[in-house]
Amino acid sequence: MSAPRxxxxxxxxxxxxxxxEDGEALLWVDRHFxxxxxxxxxxxxxxxxxxxxxxxxxxxxxxxxxxxxxxHVIGDKEVAGMVDRLSANAARHGFRLFGLDDPAQGIVxxxxxxQGLTLPGLLIVCGDSHTSTHGAFGAYAFGIGASxxxxxLMTQTLWQRKPKRMRVTVSGMxxxxxxxxxxxxxxxxxxxxxxxxxxxxxxxxxxxxxxxMEGRLTLCNMSIEAGARCAMVGPDETTxxxxxxxxxxxxxxxxxxxxxxxxxxxxEPGSVFDREVAIEAAEVVPIVTWGVSPEDALPIxxxxxxxxxxxxxxxxxxADALGYMGLEPGQKLSDVAIDRVFIGSCTNARxxxxxxxxxxxxxxxxxxxxxxxxxxxxxxxxxxxxGLDRIFIAAGLDWAESGCSMxxxxxxDLVGAGERCASTTNRNFRGRQGxxxxxxxxxxxxxxxxxxxxxxxxxxxxxTREG
Amino acid sequence: MERFTRLEAFAAPxxxxxxxxxxxxxxxxxxxxxxxxxxxxxxxxLRFEADGSPKPGFVLSxxxxxxxxxxxxxxxxxxxxxxxxxxxxxxxFGIRCVIAPSFGDIFASNAVKNGLLPAxxxxxxxxxxxxxxxxxxxxxxxxxxxxxxxxxxxxxAFSVDPVRRLQLLNGWDDIDLTRRHLPEIxxxxxxxxxxxxxxxxxxxxxx
Ligand code: SF4
Numbered sequence: 001m002s003a004p005r006x007x008x009x010x011x012x013x014x015x016x017x018x019x020x021e022d023g024e025a026l027l028w029v030d031r032h033f034x035x036x037x038x039x040x041x042x043x044x045x046x047x048x049x050x051x052x053x054x055x056x057x058x059x060x061x062x063x064x065x066x067x068x069x070x071x072h073v074i075g076d077k078e079v080a081g082m083v084d085r086l087s088a089n090a091a092r093h094g095f096r097l098f099g100l101d102d103p104a105q106g107i108v109x110x111x112x113x114x115q116g117l118t119l120p121g122l123l124i125v126c127g128d129s130h131t132s133t134h135g136a137f138g139a140y141a142f143g144i145g146a147s148x149x150x151x152x153l154m155t156q157t158l159w160q161r162k163p164k165r166m167r168v169t170v171s172g173m174x175x176x177x178x179x180x181x182x183x184x185x186x187x188x189x190x191x192x193x194x195x196x197x198x199x200x201x202x203x204x205x206x207x208x209x210x211x212x213m214e215g216r217l218t219l220c221n222m223s224i225e226a227g228a229r230c231a232m233v234g235p236d237e238t239t240x241x242x243x244x245x246x247x248x249x250x251x252x253x254x255x256x257x258x259x260x261x262x263x264x265x266x267x268e269p270g271s272v273f274d275r276e277v278a279i280e281a282a283e284v285v286p287i288v289t290w291g292v293s294p295e296d297a298l299p300i301x302x303x304x305x306x307x308x309x310x311x312x313x314x315x316x317x318x319a320d321a322l323g324y325m326g327l328e329p330g331q332k333l334s335d336v337a338i339d340r341v342f343i344g345s346c347t348n349a350r351x352x353x354x355x356x357x358x359x360x361x362x363x364x365x366x367x368x369x370x371x372x373x374x375x376x377x378x379x380x381x382x383x384x385x386x387g388l389d390r391i392f393i394a395a396g397l398d399w400a401e402s403g404c405s406m407x408x409x410x411x412x413d414l415v416g417a418g419e420r421c422a423s424t425t426n427r428n429f430r431g432r433q434g435x436x437x438x439x440x441x442x443x444x445x446x447x448x449x450x451x452x453x454x455x456x457x458x459x460x461x462x463x464t465r466e467g
Numbered sequence: 468m469e470r471f472t473r474l475e476a477f478a479a480p481x482x483x484x485x486x487x488x489x490x491x492x493x494x495x496x497x498x499x500x501x502x503x504x505x506x507x508x509x510x511x512x513l514r515f516e517a518d519g520s521p522k523p524g525f526v527l528s529x530x531x532x533x534x535x536x537x538x539x540x541x542x543x544x545x546x547x548x549x550x551x552x553x554x555x556x557x558x559x560f561g562i563r564c565v566i567a568p569s570f571g572d573i574f575a576s577n578a579v580k581n582g583l584l585p586a587x588x589x590x591x592x593x594x595x596x597x598x599x600x601x602x603x604x605x606x607x608x609x610x611x612x613x614x615x616x617x618x619x620x621x622x623x624a625f626s627v628d629p630v631r632r633l634q635l636l637n638g639w640d641d642i643d644l645t646r647r648h649l650p651e652i653x654x655x656x657x658x659x660x661x662x663x664x665x666x667x668x669x670x671x672x673x674x
Contacts (some may be wrong), residue, residue, distance in 0.1 A: 145577035146551035371492035
């Protein structure tokens with residue numbers, strides 16, 4: 001009898017076209033997402049005068065550089081050129097583009113699931129590290145660089161070495177107000193920013209099963225910040241319910257057959273993982289980051305770390321990080337005043353995220369300026385139908401169009417030098433949101449709490465209409 | 468792709484841990500075409516003041532390190548964004564090898580695809596190397612056949628994925644390799660779509 005297989009083993013096995021003696025396998029790619037930043041790869045395609053192998057499996061999204069205000073005119077010539085080049089490539093190679101004017105435009109990792117392009121059992125790649133997001137459906141999804149993007153464009157395949165297998169089991173239930181974002185930051189702080197390096201990460205346990213698709217997407221999205229090659233949650237009824245009725249998803253008898261097959265995408269009892277981590281959901285509290293790596297994360301009730309003199313390398317790192325962040329060792333996190341907030345990005349700008357932030361902001365005023373950029377244009381319209389836009393605007397925040405926006409600042413939505421931003425995004429790297437910008441990562445509700453108090457704050461101290 | 472076998476060169480002791488690709492090349496420079504060269508943007512915001520002058524204390528501001536082809540760094544080098552431009556910035560600056568205790572997976576893959584060696588050396592080895600460098604005028608010899616770095620009397624082992632090692636040693640281009648498998652790819656595609664038609668997007672390309 002063959003050994004029991006994990007979910008990842010099954011995803012891997014079903015995509016192997018051929019295996020080399022050295023251990024690398026050639027894998028079939030079911031979905032390839034490209035964006036304006038993929039221009040280096042298209043140039044490589046042109047250099048080889050090669051055709052696009054599978055236009056029907058290639059999808060373009062304009063997200064990284066697009067303006068979130070006054071979209072009809074792009075002031076920056078270089079940015080306009082990139083958006084135009086993506087459109088030209090889509091027209092020339094004949095693939096579907098969710099361009100600037102498309103009603104379904106949005107951030108690539110929001111659009112894929114929303115359109116039913118992301119499905120269980122698929123292998124999905126994109127020239128973007130947060131492609132791990134799509135693993136929330138029980139897909140094998142990972143980010144690749146420009147050379148690999150070019151390889152997929154030309155062949156619809158990729159050479160890969162099988163990653164090791166890692167499982168994070170979260171038992172029990174998350175407490176009220178504790179979100180997938182808090183869980184993700186908890187995991188990263190526990191295992192480190194390279195704690196899952198070289199591993200395919202599977203999440204399991206009662207707290208994971210209880211998560212909505214939005215929550216699973218947030219969790220898998222952040223897994224790259226723990227260094228994971230990819231992350232996944234086994235598909236279940238929550239997954240199937242999401243897929244049903246999506247534009248590009250199978251329907252009718254095709255969907256029945258698909259669901260039948262997806263039910264087999266489980267980790268079999270007795271499967272062996274290279275690494276296991278167990279977490280009690282009850283231990284997870286609201287978390288914020290204080291430093292310049294997502295692993296620099298602590299409960300909001302905590303204090304900025306003090307340098308440990310016994311560990312000079314760590315002390316030097318701390319001095320450096322705190323210097324950049326403008327924080328004092330031992331300072332209470334809830335005393336840290338902020339300058340602005342950002343609610344957006346592929347991590348936390350889906351409908352559930354906007355609802356959570358709006359629940360805290362309703363009937364309140366933000367003490368600092370802020371920007372809300374929905375994850376997609378469809379999310380934006382749905383939020384407006386629910387009146388969430390009016391809550392954000394009444395609180396004093398800007399309500400903008402969808403794109404990567406202030407997550408990475410490529411479109412000019414920047415945090416100023418020395419400014420401190422409470423942000424729903426995924427990276428607090430130096431300069432990520434703008435040169436000299438200071439980023440604190442947290443959940444949407446925590447960002448809303450920071451907005452109304454003007455400092456890092458515990459959302460549990462602010463009553464909302466849901467209690 | 469350029470082959471990598473042996474490299475005798477100067478090594479710059481960067482030392483820092485968690486050097487992410489946002490630092491290796493800040494996003495605002497990535498709109499440019501590669502033809503303009505990315506070397507001037509390498510570690511830009513660590514290297515330069517707001518007015519464009521070099522930051523005095525930073526390692527690459529030291530004229531001794533302007534010709535470095537090897538970079539010695541702390542753990543988790545190249546973490547973060549998948550931007551291959553991070554490798555272009557290193558390459559265009561002149562760097563051909565980065566030595567660190569661990570690398571971001573996507574970065575390591577991007578590096579090899581461009582002929583740059585990500586050499587994994589244990590924390591203790593990196594520390595020993597950092598200490599030894601000033602005494603030998605920062606000269607090192609990297610040998611990919613033997614997987615060693617020599618620095619004066621010191622010989623330190625590093626590791627690199629065996630497949631990547633072969634690719635670097637031979638200068639292989641993946642695409643040429645893959646093209647030999649076109650019939651298998653076509654057969655796989657046909658079988659997959661026949662057995663699991665739902666893997667095809669419903670609306671198709673015309674959507
Ligand atoms: S929102 Fe941020 S993390 Fe997500 S794809 Fe855009 S730039 Fe990357």
